[in-house]
Amino acid sequence: MATQGASFGKSTLGRIERRRAVDDVHAAIREAILARRFPPGMRLNVEELSAQLGVSLTPVRSAIQLLAAEGLVDVHSRSGTFVATLTRRDLAETFDIRCALECLAAENAAPGLTSAQIEYAQKQLAILARPIRSDAQRRAHEQANSELHQIVIDAAANKRLADMYESLQAHIAMGRLHSVDQTWQSRLSQEHQEHEEIVEAMQARDPQALVSALRQHIMRAKIALLDSVEADNS
Ligand SMILES: [Zn+2]
Known part of the structure:
Protein backbone atom coordinates (compact mmCIF):
# COMPACT_ATOMS: atom_id res chain seq x y z
CA MET A 1 0.00 0.00 0.00
CA ALA A 2 2.73 2.47 1.03
CA THR A 3 4.89 1.44 -1.96
CA GLN A 4 1.97 1.87 -4.33
CA GLY A 5 1.33 5.37 -2.96
CA ALA A 6 4.98 6.34 -3.28
CA SER A 7 5.32 5.18 -6.88
CA PHE A 8 2.08 6.91 -7.83
CA GLY A 9 3.39 10.13 -6.28
CA LYS A 10 6.68 9.81 -8.13
CA SER A 11 5.15 9.30 -11.55
CA THR A 12 2.72 12.20 -11.07
CA LEU A 13 5.57 14.53 -10.09
CA GLY A 14 7.64 13.32 -13.02
CA ARG A 15 4.91 14.22 -15.49
CA ILE A 16 4.48 17.71 -14.06
CA GLU A 17 8.20 18.41 -14.12
CA ARG A 18 8.54 17.29 -17.72
CA ARG A 19 5.65 19.49 -18.79
CA ARG A 20 7.18 22.47 -17.00
CA ALA A 21 10.54 21.86 -18.64
CA VAL A 22 8.92 21.96 -22.10
CA ASP A 23 7.13 25.22 -21.26
CA ASP A 24 10.30 26.81 -19.87
CA VAL A 25 12.42 25.68 -22.83
CA HIS A 26 9.74 26.86 -25.27
CA ALA A 27 9.52 30.28 -23.57
CA ALA A 28 13.33 30.67 -23.45
CA ILE A 29 13.88 29.84 -27.14
CA ARG A 30 10.85 31.87 -28.24
CA GLU A 31 12.13 34.89 -26.31
CA ALA A 32 15.61 34.50 -27.87
CA ILE A 33 14.08 34.39 -31.37
CA LEU A 34 11.78 37.37 -30.81
CA ALA A 35 14.62 39.39 -29.26
CA ARG A 36 16.80 38.41 -32.25
CA ARG A 37 19.49 36.89 -30.05
CA PHE A 38 18.70 33.87 -32.24
CA PRO A 39 18.50 35.64 -35.60
CA PRO A 40 16.51 34.42 -38.63
CA GLY A 41 18.28 31.57 -40.42
CA MET A 42 20.34 30.53 -37.36
CA ARG A 43 20.76 26.79 -36.97
CA LEU A 44 19.35 25.35 -33.74
CA ASN A 45 21.25 22.41 -32.30
CA VAL A 46 19.20 20.27 -29.88
CA GLU A 47 22.28 18.98 -27.99
CA GLU A 48 23.74 22.48 -27.57
CA LEU A 49 20.42 23.91 -26.43
CA SER A 50 19.89 21.14 -23.89
CA ALA A 51 23.41 21.70 -22.50
CA GLN A 52 22.92 25.48 -22.36
CA LEU A 53 19.54 25.22 -20.67
CA GLY A 54 20.52 22.36 -18.38
CA VAL A 55 17.68 20.07 -19.45
CA SER A 56 17.48 16.74 -21.26
CA LEU A 57 16.97 16.42 -25.01
CA THR A 58 13.26 15.52 -24.78
CA PRO A 59 11.87 18.90 -23.65
CA VAL A 60 14.07 20.67 -26.21
CA ARG A 61 12.72 18.47 -29.00
CA SER A 62 9.13 19.03 -27.81
CA ALA A 63 9.68 22.78 -27.54
CA ILE A 64 11.04 22.86 -31.10
CA GLN A 65 7.90 21.09 -32.32
CA LEU A 66 5.78 23.79 -30.64
CA LEU A 67 7.91 26.55 -32.16
CA ALA A 68 7.59 24.92 -35.60
CA ALA A 69 3.80 24.90 -35.21
CA GLU A 70 3.94 28.62 -34.39
CA GLY A 71 6.03 29.26 -37.49
CA LEU A 72 9.04 30.47 -35.52
CA VAL A 73 11.36 27.66 -36.62
CA ASP A 74 11.67 25.60 -39.78
CA VAL A 75 12.44 21.91 -39.36
CA HIS A 76 14.11 20.31 -42.38
CA SER A 77 14.44 16.55 -42.02
CA ARG A 78 17.86 16.44 -43.73
CA SER A 79 19.63 19.73 -43.05
CA GLY A 80 18.38 20.49 -39.53
CA THR A 81 16.33 23.05 -37.60
CA PHE A 82 16.60 26.78 -38.25
CA VAL A 83 15.10 29.99 -36.91
CA ALA A 84 12.43 30.91 -39.46
CA THR A 85 13.21 33.63 -41.94
CA LEU A 86 10.10 35.64 -42.74
CA THR A 87 9.90 36.81 -46.30
ZN1 LIG B 1 -2.67 48.75 -33.61
Whole structure:
Protein backbone atom coordinates (compact mmCIF):
# COMPACT_ATOMS: atom_id res chain seq x y z
CA MET A 1 0.00 0.00 0.00
CA ALA A 2 2.73 2.47 1.03
CA THR A 3 4.89 1.44 -1.96
CA GLN A 4 1.97 1.87 -4.33
CA GLY A 5 1.33 5.37 -2.96
CA ALA A 6 4.98 6.34 -3.28
CA SER A 7 5.32 5.18 -6.88
CA PHE A 8 2.08 6.91 -7.83
CA GLY A 9 3.39 10.13 -6.28
CA LYS A 10 6.68 9.81 -8.13
CA SER A 11 5.15 9.30 -11.55
CA THR A 12 2.72 12.20 -11.07
CA LEU A 13 5.57 14.53 -10.09
CA GLY A 14 7.64 13.32 -13.02
CA ARG A 15 4.91 14.22 -15.49
CA ILE A 16 4.48 17.71 -14.06
CA GLU A 17 8.20 18.41 -14.12
CA ARG A 18 8.54 17.29 -17.72
CA ARG A 19 5.65 19.49 -18.79
CA ARG A 20 7.18 22.47 -17.00
CA ALA A 21 10.54 21.86 -18.64
CA VAL A 22 8.92 21.96 -22.10
CA ASP A 23 7.13 25.22 -21.26
CA ASP A 24 10.30 26.81 -19.87
CA VAL A 25 12.42 25.68 -22.83
CA HIS A 26 9.74 26.86 -25.27
CA ALA A 27 9.52 30.28 -23.57
CA ALA A 28 13.33 30.67 -23.45
CA ILE A 29 13.88 29.84 -27.14
CA ARG A 30 10.85 31.87 -28.24
CA GLU A 31 12.13 34.89 -26.31
CA ALA A 32 15.61 34.50 -27.87
CA ILE A 33 14.08 34.39 -31.37
CA LEU A 34 11.78 37.37 -30.81
CA ALA A 35 14.62 39.39 -29.26
CA ARG A 36 16.80 38.41 -32.25
CA ARG A 37 19.49 36.89 -30.05
CA PHE A 38 18.70 33.87 -32.24
CA PRO A 39 18.50 35.64 -35.60
CA PRO A 40 16.51 34.42 -38.63
CA GLY A 41 18.28 31.57 -40.42
CA MET A 42 20.34 30.53 -37.36
CA ARG A 43 20.76 26.79 -36.97
CA LEU A 44 19.35 25.35 -33.74
CA ASN A 45 21.25 22.41 -32.30
CA VAL A 46 19.20 20.27 -29.88
CA GLU A 47 22.28 18.98 -27.99
CA GLU A 48 23.74 22.48 -27.57
CA LEU A 49 20.42 23.91 -26.43
CA SER A 50 19.89 21.14 -23.89
CA ALA A 51 23.41 21.70 -22.50
CA GLN A 52 22.92 25.48 -22.36
CA LEU A 53 19.54 25.22 -20.67
CA GLY A 54 20.52 22.36 -18.38
CA VAL A 55 17.68 20.07 -19.45
CA SER A 56 17.48 16.74 -21.26
CA LEU A 57 16.97 16.42 -25.01
CA THR A 58 13.26 15.52 -24.78
CA PRO A 59 11.87 18.90 -23.65
CA VAL A 60 14.07 20.67 -26.21
CA ARG A 61 12.72 18.47 -29.00
CA SER A 62 9.13 19.03 -27.81
CA ALA A 63 9.68 22.78 -27.54
CA ILE A 64 11.04 22.86 -31.10
CA GLN A 65 7.90 21.09 -32.32
CA LEU A 66 5.78 23.79 -30.64
CA LEU A 67 7.91 26.55 -32.16
CA ALA A 68 7.59 24.92 -35.60
CA ALA A 69 3.80 24.90 -35.21
CA GLU A 70 3.94 28.62 -34.39
CA GLY A 71 6.03 29.26 -37.49
CA LEU A 72 9.04 30.47 -35.52
CA VAL A 73 11.36 27.66 -36.62
CA ASP A 74 11.67 25.60 -39.78
CA VAL A 75 12.44 21.91 -39.36
CA HIS A 76 14.11 20.31 -42.38
CA SER A 77 14.44 16.55 -42.02
CA ARG A 78 17.86 16.44 -43.73
CA SER A 79 19.63 19.73 -43.05
CA GLY A 80 18.38 20.49 -39.53
CA THR A 81 16.33 23.05 -37.60
CA PHE A 82 16.60 26.78 -38.25
CA VAL A 83 15.10 29.99 -36.91
CA ALA A 84 12.43 30.91 -39.46
CA THR A 85 13.21 33.63 -41.94
CA LEU A 86 10.10 35.64 -42.74
CA THR A 87 9.90 36.81 -46.30
CA ARG A 88 7.89 39.82 -47.46
CA ARG A 89 5.36 37.35 -48.78
CA ASP A 90 5.02 35.61 -45.37
CA LEU A 91 4.43 38.98 -43.71
CA ALA A 92 1.97 40.11 -46.37
CA GLU A 93 -0.03 36.88 -46.00
CA THR A 94 -0.02 37.14 -42.20
CA PHE A 95 -1.27 40.75 -42.29
CA ASP A 96 -4.01 39.96 -44.83
CA ILE A 97 -5.35 37.15 -42.65
CA ARG A 98 -5.00 39.27 -39.53
CA CYS A 99 -7.01 42.03 -41.21
CA ALA A 100 -9.76 39.62 -42.31
CA LEU A 101 -10.04 38.09 -38.82
CA GLU A 102 -10.08 41.43 -36.99
CA CYS A 103 -12.67 42.88 -39.36
CA LEU A 104 -14.89 39.82 -39.02
CA ALA A 105 -14.58 40.00 -35.24
CA ALA A 106 -15.33 43.74 -35.32
CA GLU A 107 -18.44 43.27 -37.42
CA ASN A 108 -19.84 40.71 -35.00
CA ALA A 109 -18.63 42.28 -31.76
CA ALA A 110 -19.17 46.04 -32.21
CA PRO A 111 -22.89 46.24 -31.33
CA GLY A 112 -22.44 44.23 -28.13
CA LEU A 113 -19.27 45.82 -26.73
CA THR A 114 -19.63 46.28 -22.97
CA SER A 115 -18.73 49.47 -21.11
CA ALA A 116 -15.92 47.54 -19.39
CA GLN A 117 -14.44 46.56 -22.77
CA ILE A 118 -14.68 50.15 -24.02
CA GLU A 119 -13.09 51.48 -20.83
CA TYR A 120 -10.27 48.97 -21.16
CA ALA A 121 -9.74 50.10 -24.77
CA GLN A 122 -9.53 53.73 -23.60
CA LYS A 123 -6.97 52.71 -21.01
CA GLN A 124 -4.82 51.10 -23.71
CA LEU A 125 -5.19 54.22 -25.85
CA ALA A 126 -3.85 56.34 -22.96
CA ILE A 127 -0.81 54.05 -22.69
CA LEU A 128 -0.32 54.26 -26.47
CA ALA A 129 -0.20 58.08 -26.20
CA ARG A 130 2.87 57.98 -23.94
CA PRO A 131 6.22 58.95 -25.43
CA ILE A 132 8.67 56.13 -26.20
CA ARG A 133 12.23 56.78 -25.12
CA SER A 134 13.31 53.42 -23.74
CA ASP A 135 13.00 49.72 -24.48
CA ALA A 136 10.67 49.33 -21.49
CA GLN A 137 8.37 52.05 -22.85
CA ARG A 138 8.50 50.43 -26.25
CA ARG A 139 7.49 47.08 -24.77
CA ALA A 140 4.64 48.73 -22.86
CA HIS A 141 3.51 50.33 -26.12
CA GLU A 142 3.55 47.01 -27.98
CA GLN A 143 1.70 45.34 -25.13
CA ALA A 144 -1.04 48.01 -25.13
CA ASN A 145 -1.28 47.76 -28.92
CA SER A 146 -1.79 43.97 -28.74
CA GLU A 147 -4.27 44.35 -25.87
CA LEU A 148 -6.34 46.88 -27.81
CA HIS A 149 -6.68 44.60 -30.83
CA GLN A 150 -7.31 41.60 -28.59
CA ILE A 151 -10.37 43.30 -27.04
CA VAL A 152 -12.12 43.15 -30.42
CA ILE A 153 -11.10 39.51 -30.95
CA ASP A 154 -12.27 38.49 -27.46
CA ALA A 155 -15.52 40.41 -27.78
CA ALA A 156 -16.44 38.38 -30.89
CA ALA A 157 -16.53 35.28 -28.62
CA ASN A 158 -15.66 32.97 -31.52
CA LYS A 159 -13.18 30.35 -30.34
CA ARG A 160 -12.05 29.25 -33.82
CA LEU A 161 -11.47 32.85 -34.84
CA ALA A 162 -9.54 33.50 -31.61
CA ASP A 163 -7.38 30.39 -32.15
CA MET A 164 -6.58 31.39 -35.72
CA TYR A 165 -5.72 34.90 -34.55
CA GLU A 166 -3.49 33.48 -31.79
CA SER A 167 -1.62 31.38 -34.37
CA LEU A 168 -0.64 34.59 -36.22
CA GLN A 169 0.84 36.25 -33.13
CA ALA A 170 4.36 34.84 -33.44
CA HIS A 171 4.64 36.09 -37.03
CA ILE A 172 3.17 39.47 -36.08
CA ALA A 173 5.71 39.76 -33.26
CA MET A 174 8.53 38.76 -35.61
CA GLY A 175 7.28 41.29 -38.13
CA ARG A 176 7.54 44.05 -35.54
CA LEU A 177 11.25 43.32 -35.23
CA HIS A 178 11.72 44.60 -38.75
CA SER A 179 10.29 47.95 -37.80
CA VAL A 180 12.71 48.88 -35.00
CA ASP A 181 13.98 52.00 -36.71
CA GLN A 182 13.28 55.66 -37.31
CA THR A 183 10.45 54.98 -39.74
CA TRP A 184 8.65 53.33 -36.83
CA GLN A 185 9.11 56.44 -34.66
CA SER A 186 7.96 58.70 -37.47
CA ARG A 187 4.81 56.62 -37.95
CA LEU A 188 3.81 56.88 -34.28
CA SER A 189 1.58 59.94 -34.59
CA GLN A 190 -0.23 58.40 -37.54
CA GLU A 191 -0.58 55.14 -35.64
CA HIS A 192 -2.03 57.00 -32.69
CA GLN A 193 -4.61 58.74 -34.83
CA GLU A 194 -5.65 55.34 -36.21
CA HIS A 195 -5.94 53.87 -32.71
CA GLU A 196 -8.09 56.85 -31.69
CA GLU A 197 -10.44 56.16 -34.61
CA ILE A 198 -10.64 52.50 -33.60
CA VAL A 199 -11.55 53.38 -30.00
CA GLU A 200 -14.07 56.02 -31.16
CA ALA A 201 -15.81 53.42 -33.34
CA MET A 202 -15.82 51.03 -30.36
CA GLN A 203 -17.44 53.73 -28.20
CA ALA A 204 -20.06 54.29 -30.91
CA ARG A 205 -20.54 50.50 -31.17
CA ASP A 206 -20.56 51.10 -34.92
CA PRO A 207 -19.59 47.93 -36.86
CA GLN A 208 -18.95 49.69 -40.18
CA ALA A 209 -16.82 52.42 -38.63
CA LEU A 210 -14.86 49.85 -36.60
CA VAL A 211 -14.24 47.60 -39.61
CA SER A 212 -13.11 50.56 -41.68
CA ALA A 213 -10.83 51.96 -38.95
CA LEU A 214 -9.22 48.54 -38.36
CA ARG A 215 -8.76 47.82 -42.06
CA GLN A 216 -7.10 51.19 -42.68
CA HIS A 217 -4.82 50.75 -39.67
CA ILE A 218 -3.74 47.18 -40.43
CA MET A 219 -3.25 47.74 -44.16
CA ARG A 220 -1.19 50.88 -43.50
CA ALA A 221 0.92 48.92 -41.00
CA LYS A 222 1.35 46.14 -43.57
CA ILE A 223 2.64 48.51 -46.25
CA ALA A 224 4.99 50.25 -43.80
CA LEU A 225 6.32 46.90 -42.61
CA LEU A 226 6.85 45.56 -46.13
CA ASP A 227 8.73 48.76 -47.04
CA SER A 228 11.03 48.31 -44.03
CA VAL A 229 11.65 44.63 -44.88
CA GLU A 230 12.58 45.58 -48.43
CA ALA A 231 14.94 48.17 -47.02
CA ASP A 232 16.45 45.52 -44.70
CA ASN A 233 17.11 43.11 -47.54
CA SER A 234 18.68 45.62 -49.89
ZN1 LIG B 1 -2.67 48.75 -33.61
